[in-house]
Amino acid sequence: SSFPQSLFSPTSIKVFQTILSHYSSLSSQTLTQNFSLQLLFDLHFTQTLLVSRDTKDQFSTTLSTLLSSLETNIDPFDLSVFSPHLHSRVKKAAARCVSGLGCLVPADRVAIISSYKISTTQDSHNILCVEPQPCPRFQLLPLSTASLSRVSAKAALSSAHLQLPLLAGQAAVDAKKTAAGKTDKSPAHQTAASFFGSMPWFGANS
Numbered sequence: 001s002s003f004p005q006s007l008f009s010p011t012s013i014k015v016f017q018t019i020l021s022h023y024s025s026l027s028s029q030t031l032t033q034n035f036s037l038q039l040l041f042d043l044h045f046t047q048t049l050l051v052s053r054d055t056k057d058q059f060s061t062t063l064s065t066l067l068s069s070l071e072t073n074i075d076p077f078d079l080s081v082f083s084p085h086l087h088s089r090v091k092k093a094a095a096r097c098v099s100g101l102g103c104l105v106p107a108d109r110v111a112i113i114s115s116y117k118i119s120t121t122q123d124s125h126n127i128l129c130v131e132p133q134p135c136p137r138f139q140l141l142p143l144s145t146a147s148l149s150r151v152s153a154k155a156a157l158s159s160a161h162l163q164l165p166l167l168a169g170q171a172a173v174d175a176k177k178t179a180a181g182k183t184d185k186s187p188a189h190q191t192a193a194s195f196f197g198s199m200p201w202f203g204a205n206s
Helices: 005-027 033-050 056-071 076-097 107-114 145-184 187-197 200-205
Strands: none
Touching: 005 033, 005 056, 033 056, 033 076, 033 107, 076 107
């Protein structure tokens, strides 16, 4: 960083004092339980990042008073249930933000926060789970037997409709050939042919 190290500690203290002042004004109002839980998370988060060993005694009284004021808006049973989850998530959030806020985080806090282990597994109750593994291919949807039989029947009908005109045309050609063959081989035709063939004068006069 281009700023001198002597500016980091006063800046961190000034930021935390501003946060405490703003949250003190919020705690004097009527707050819902969910909003009070959010403010508790914010205060523990900023305390974990910004309060060093040297400034701990300076803010301990004001911070404990403010935390107690916020806890009065939360049901005691719910507070006992949420507290372990709140503190674990404060550590996760601090470990993720320590690099981005490195210039404001005291040196003794950086070593402690960096030791927090961030779990890579997703919580089972999350609505949207970000899965690090690639999504497998979607399986093909099975088709019922009735659907397959309908498809086969439609294909058979289409084939039959295409073959009907061909069969009809072939039948007509066969019928003409058969009729022509019967006409050529009839006894009357054969008798007339032999009669006119035996009369040479008929052919000469014509």
